[in-house]
Amino acid sequence: MTTETKPFEILLAEDSEGDAELVRQALKEHNIDCSLHIVSDGARAIEFINRIETDPNARPLDLLLIDLRLPICEGDEVLTRLRSTKHYAHTPVIVMTGLSSSAVKEKALRHDAMLYFEKPSTLDEFLQLGSMIRRVFEQRMEKSGHPITQGGAV
Amino acid sequence: MTLTNARELSAFVSRNSNLSETVLGEIMDAVPVAIYMTDAHGRLTYFNPAAAKLSGRSPEIGTDQWCVTWKIFLSDGTPLRHDQCPMAVALTGGEAPAGMECMAERPDGTRFWFTPYPAVLRDAEGRVVGGINVLIDITERKNAHREVSEQFRAIVETTPQCVKVVAPDGTLLFMNPPGLEMLGASCPAAVIGQSVYNVIAPEDQERFREFNKLICGGQRGSLQFEIVGLKGARRHMETHAAPLQHADGTTVHLAVAHDITERKRAEGSSFLLSAVVDSSDDAIISKDLDGVISSWNKSAERLFGYTSEEAIGQTVASLLIPEDRQEEEPDILARLRRGERVDHFETVRRRKNGSLIDISLTISPVKDLEGAIIGASKIARDITESKRVRAKLMESEARFRQLADSMPQMVWTARPDGSVDYFNERWYEFTGFGRETRGDTNWERILHPEDLQRTRDSWGAAVSSGQPYNVEYRFRDRRENRWRWFIGRALPVRDGTGKVVKWFGTSTDIDEQKRVEDQLRRANQDLEQFAFSASHDLQEPLRSIKIYSELLMKRHAHSLDGEALKFMSFLRNGATRMETLVRDLLTYTQATRFDEPPKVTDANEALKRALANLSGAIGESGAQVTTGPLPSLPVNGTHLQQLFQNLIGNALKYRSPKRPPAVHVEAERQNENWVFSVADNGIGIDPEYKENIFGLFKRLHTSGEYSGTGIGLAICRRIVDRYHGRIWVESEPGRGSIFRFTLPV
Numbered sequence: 001m002t003t004e005t006k007p008f009e010i011l012l013a014e015d016s017e018g019d020a021e022l023v024r025q026a027l028k029e030h031n032i033d034c035s036l037h038i039v040s041d042g043a044r045a046i047e048f049i050n051r052i053e054t055d056p057n058a059r060p061l062d063l064l065l066i067d068l069r070l071p072i073c074e075g076d077e078v079l080t081r082l083r084s085t086k087h088y089a090h091t092p093v094i095v096m097t098g099l100s101s102s103a104v105k106e107k108a109l110r111h112d113a114m115l116y117f118e119k120p121s122t123l124d125e126f127l128q129l130g131s132m133i134r135r136v137f138e139q140r141m142e143k144s145g146h147p148i149t150q151g152g153a154v
Numbered sequence: 155m156t157l158t159n160a161r162e163l164s165a166f167v168s169r170n171s172n173l174s175e176t177v178l179g180e181i182m183d184a185v186p187v188a189i190y191m192t193d194a195h196g197r198l199t200y201f202n203p204a205a206a207k208l209s210g211r212s213p214e215i216g217t218d219q220w221c222v223t224w225k226i227f228l229s230d231g232t233p234l235r236h237d238q239c240p241m242a243v244a245l246t247g248g249e250a251p252a253g254m255e256c257m258a259e260r261p262d263g264t265r266f267w268f269t270p271y272p273a274v275l276r277d278a279e280g281r282v283v284g285g286i287n288v289l290i291d292i293t294e295r296k297n298a299h300r301e302v303s304e305q306f307r308a309i310v311e312t313t314p315q316c317v318k319v320v321a322p323d324g325t326l327l328f329m330n331p332p333g334l335e336m337l338g339a340s341c342p343a344a345v346i347g348q349s350v351y352n353v354i355a356p357e358d359q360e361r362f363r364e365f366n367k368l369i370c371g372g373q374r375g376s377l378q379f380e381i382v383g384l385k386g387a388r389r390h391m392e393t394h395a396a397p398l399q400h401a402d403g404t405t406v407h408l409a410v411a412h413d414i415t416e417r418k419r420a421e422g423s424s425f426l427l428s429a430v431v432d433s434s435d436d437a438i439i440s441k442d443l444d445g446v447i448s449s450w451n452k453s454a455e456r457l458f459g460y461t462s463e464e465a466i467g468q469t470v471a472s473l474l475i476p477e478d479r480q481e482e483e484p485d486i487l488a489r490l491r492r493g494e495r496v497d498h499f500e501t502v503r504r505r506k507n508g509s510l511i512d513i514s515l516t517i518s519p520v521k522d523l524e525g526a527i528i529g530a531s532k533i534a535r536d537i538t539e540s541k542r543v544r545a546k547l548m549e550s551e552a553r554f555r556q557l558a559d560s561m562p563q564m565v566w567t568a569r570p571d572g573s574v575d576y577f578n579e580r581w582y583e584f585t586g587f588g589r590e591t592r593g594d595t596n597w598e599r600i601l602h603p604e605d606l607q608r609t610r611d612s613w614g615a616a617v618s619s620g621q622p623y624n625v626e627y628r629f630r631d632r633r634e635n636r637w638r639w640f641i642g643r644a645l646p647v648r649d650g651t652g653k654v655v656k657w658f659g660t661s662t663d664i665d666e667q668k669r670v671e672d673q674l675r676r677a678n679q680d681l682e683q684f685a686f687s688a689s690h691d692l693q694e695p696l697r698s699i700k701i702y703s704e705l706l707m708k709r710h711a712h713s714l715d716g717e718a719l720k721f722m723s724f725l726r727n728g729a730t731r732m733e734t735l736v737r738d739l740l741t742y743t744q745a746t747r748f749d750e751p752p753k754v755t756d757a758n759e760a761l762k763r764a765l766a767n768l769s770g771a772i773g774e775s776g777a778q779v780t781t782g783p784l785p786s787l788p789v790n791g792t793h794l795q796q797l798f799q800n801l802i803g804n805a806l807k808y809r810s811p812k813r814p815p816a817v818h819v820e821a822e823r824q825n826e827n828w829v830f831s832v833a834d835n836g837i838g839i840d841p842e843y844k845e846n847i848f849g850l851f852k853r854l855h856t857s858g859e860y861s862g863t864g865i866g867l868a869i870c871r872r873i874v875d876r877y878h879g880r881i882w883v884e885s886e887p888g889r890g891s892i893f894r895f896t897l898p899v
Contacts, residue, residue, distance in 0.1 A: 018698040025705075098694050121697045121733060123704040 008034035008137055009059050014096070015043040019119065022126050023065060030130030032137065035059070038118040042073025046081050053085045063136055064093045092136045094129075102109060168751050174335035188268075188289040191275070192219070194282050196245055208268070208291055210260030225259040241287050244272040255292060267296035313410070316391070318350075319398065320407040322370040324363070326350045326644045327406060336391075336413060343592035345384075355388065357381035369407040378414065390418040437513075437534040440520065443491060445469040445483055448529065457513075457536055459506030470532075474503045476510060490519045490530045500537065512538045564661040568644070570654045571618035581661075586632055609642070620646050620654050626664070638665040682743050689740035696736065699729045738865040742850070745796065745872045755791040757784035757830075761819060763791075764798035771806045775815050782820030785828055789897050793873045798832070800866040801893045805834035810888075827879065827896040838887040848881065870895065 010027075014020045020038050027034065039045045045066070064082060068075035075095070082088050094115045096120040115136070120126050179200075182189050188205035190196055196219045206212045219236070226234040234256065236242060258267050268289045275284040310317045320326055326346055327338075337353050339345045345353065354362050358379040365377045374396045381389050382770045393411035400406045429436050437454035441447050446469050450462035458465075460475060465473060471483040479501060486496055496517040502510050517532045558565040558578040565578040574597065582589060584696030585600055601609060605627035616623035623644035628637040644659030703726045706714075714722065758781075765772065765779060772779065779802065802817055811816040839847060848871040850864070867881075874881040875896045885891035 016698070018693065018702065022701060098690065098697070119697060121693075121700050123701050123708065126701060 002091060006033055006035040008032070008062040008140075010034050010036050010063045010065060010133075011045065011048055011061055012036055012038045013040075013042065013064070013070060013075065014038065015040045015067065015069075015071055019067070019096075023129060026127045026130035027133065028130075029127045030134050032130060032133055038040070040071070042070040042078050044072075045070070045075075045078040046073060049078070049085060049088065050084055053087060059089055061091055062140060063133065064088075064091060065096060065133075066093060067096045067098075069098065092140070094132065094136070098130075163608075171498050188291070189286065189287045190282055190289075192241065192245070193284045194245065195283070196242060199284060203682070205289065208289060209258075210262055210264070210408075227257045227259075229255045229257065240270040241272045241285055244274055244287075245282065245285050247274075247282070255296070256611040257296075266291060266293040268292055314412075316393075316409075316411040316413075318409050318411065320350050320366055320409065322366065322406065323403065324349050324351055324366060333411070336383065336389060337381065338387060353381050353383065355382050365395070366407050369397055369409070370405050372397045372405060388415075390411050406875065415470045434533075435535075437532075439465075439470075439532045439534065440529055441470055441532065442529040443487060445471055445487055447473070454534070457505075457511065457534065458503065464506075476502060476504045486517060487530075490517065491527060493519050493527055503534070511536060512541050543662045561660075563663075564640075566659045566661070568617075568657040568659065569655070570617075572613060572657070582814050584629070584631070600630045600632075602630070604628075613642075613644075616644065616646075617657070620648075622646070623657075625660065626668075629661075638663060638667040640664060685739060685743035689736045689743065692736045693733070693740075696729055696733045700726065700733065703729065735865075738869075741796075742865050742869050742872065745793070745869050745876075753791075754786050754788050755794055756786045757794060757821065760791050760794035761798050764793045764802060767795075767799055768803055768806065771803065775809060777806055777809070777815040777817060777820070779817045781818070784819070784821050784830075785823070785899075787828055787897055787899060789877060793876070794897075797830075797870050797873055797895065800870050801832040804866060804893075805832060805836055805891075809833075810835065810837050810890075812835065823899070824896075826899050828899060829894055829896050831892050831894045833890065833892040837892040838889055839883060839885040840887055841885070844883055844885070847883065 012020060012023055014023065017040075020040075024036060027036065037048065039048055049061075052061055064078075066075050066078060070078070079093065082091065082093070092115070094117050096117045096119055098119050115132060117129055117132060120128075182200070182202050185202065186204050188202065188208040190198060190201035190205045198213055198218050200215070200217050201213065220891045226239065237246075240254065240256075241593070253269055255267060255269055257265055257267050270287050270289050270293055270797045272285055272287040274282050275286060277283045289818065293578060310330045314332050316336050317330040318326060318333050319328040326348060329342065329346055334342060334345065337345055351359050351362070352365075361377065363380055365375060368375055374394075376392065376394045377391045378390065381391055389684055390413070392414045393409045393412045395407055397405045398408040402571065423537055431449075431451045434451060434453055436449045437457040438449075439454050440449040446467065446541075447465050450460070450465040454465065455461055460473065471480060475483055482501060486499075489496060496515060498571035499515045499517070501515060504510055513538045515532060516535075517530050519527045520529045520531055522528045555576070555578070558576075559580075561578065561580065564572050564580045564584060566581065567576040568574045581587070585596075587596060598606060598610070604627055609625055609627045612625040613623055615621070617633055623642065626639060626641050630636075631638045631641050640661045641664045642659065642661050643656045646654040647656045648659060649655045672824050707722060761781060761784065771777075798819065802819070803868070805817045813835060818837045819831070821828050824827075848867045850868040870893075871881050877897050879896040879898070881893070881895040883891055883893050
């Protein structure tokens, strides 16, 4: 977990190290300046949410990236917990899933402020996740005025 | 002297006027018959004492004319003029009417009746010189006749029958009080003087008219007819009529009629009774207490061969009872004497031709009005046929039971009301119940409590509707002390009119089958779950392999040598191929996962979506896809789309290199199914592989020739199976293939 201060705080709940690395590559590809917190199971994701909800010094969360198929606690429970907090009831969430399945998609869309990302099987398509995250932050920035990128061209 | 001789006397005197007057005078003075003689002018020349006595006076000889002296009347009471007197008529040369009856009044006012027999006296030249008349006193007879008339009147007035006189034109001239009463007339004027047809039933008027004509024409006769009284009451009358000379010389109709309404009614009912007895199929015989036959209907004749003439008067014992059953009759007669009835007594009787006949007898005592038993009526029914049918039924039932007992299933029969009346041996073996328990609902005692209501309901529904019974339930197996699954089935047996007469049922142990089915279902579910999870989970590592090999190529291609690059390409191809396989496998396992009830799908829509997905391949191959009319049917839309997509996709993929592909899709209704066909002009399929091609991962070509995982047709079959349909291929290698599949209507 990083300690340096960045404009955006992202929590990634993903049990596949390969996919976590690809998310990091996608952020890098799109020059998104953020702190990426990675947890590998649902229980740790809930712990993280509980901590930032109760700790007044914690940096607020800007985005939850979550794979619904998580060990220990299902992603569904993590979302339920997030939506039940005072501060993060409307925080953007991108649900990532390995296979298109209407059941999973429906479950994901029941929760508020949700985007859906089906993990593709080509590199280029996967890196598109970065532009989706970027659009989310652009919308947030309109409210808070944070810069999205660490300098360089957009 | 008799009346008939009076005429001869007059003739004798006139012929023998030459006889000595003394002799003649002595004779004439002596006879007790009034005789007188006149000259040619009618003046009296002689009369005898009897004449003086009759006339009540002694007339002056030579001056008095006989007839002037008396007042003479005709029989109907009209006065007779002098010159019309029989003697005057005779003297003037006329033919004096003989035998006419006249009445005369004496000077003292008394009257007497007489018949004159005048004759003319002639001289030698034949000139009329005088006349002689002999008068026969008929007063006594006339008075007697009047007495008869009085008696007749008394009879007419007192008889309870209707006496009437009718004129030829139908006018009722007379009717006695009982007659008036029958007509409901309160006074004679209501009907007398009126037309008699006013009170005759319309349908009988013509017959009465004919009858009246006949009687008034001088004949006698009888007639039955109906009258309609003044108050509308109808009565049957029987009339006996004779002609009657009326005073005015016409002949009228005198009739005595009596009311036969009651008799008619009695006749009617006894006619009905005898018609019933005669038309009965059963022999109906009556006999007295000695067994002597007193009546014998037509069926008795038919059944036993004796005519009623032959049978009546004979005893039942001698005529009908075979030797070995003679003791029956005394017994029957004894029971009848006690007033008992014999009901449906089955026995054997002998026909006239000696053959024996099975009959059922019902005998009832017959009592007289005082209630004393005087005989018996006996109904005999031929039961030869029903005995034969019964015997046959018993035989077939015995055969059925023998068969049922040898069956491995439990077999039972029930009455139309649903109550079980038979179980075979297996039942008693399985349940351990005693054989006396059949007929009640003891099957419920071994039924699983959870299945009780459902089974009862099914059986109740079957019994009330007459539809076959089919239900699965558990019975307690006392030997293994556990529940076993059975399937209960029953079919109704109907008679000629469609009425259920019996139920035949079986109870078959399906426990093993049920367990295997359960296991199979669970295994299938596990397998599907496994295939789904496996294909899902296999996707993930594959994706990583693919993406990282890409990333490796993108970022580090410069540091790899030629051989490393070749291996990398194998790695990526393998991963891509495996990804396709896994994706198809997932499609296959998911093909029938949706178990929601299918909505009605328009096949045209499903085909349109399939063609849209195939648009790339269609454009690339230049294929021509044509369709016939397609139906709407209760099948999941995605399933139908997958079927079209796979089959048309195959048609494009296995196209002939010699010609552009042409695909035709159509559907045809066959009974309860739609038969879809997808026909192509591709390379075709060797008949040897016609069945194989629908197997999972079955491929007939190397991936070098045609790409694919061999899962498309397996998916098709899985979908069609799900709808209990069929899929097959007809093909001529080199010419093309027609894939057909059936789906429910």
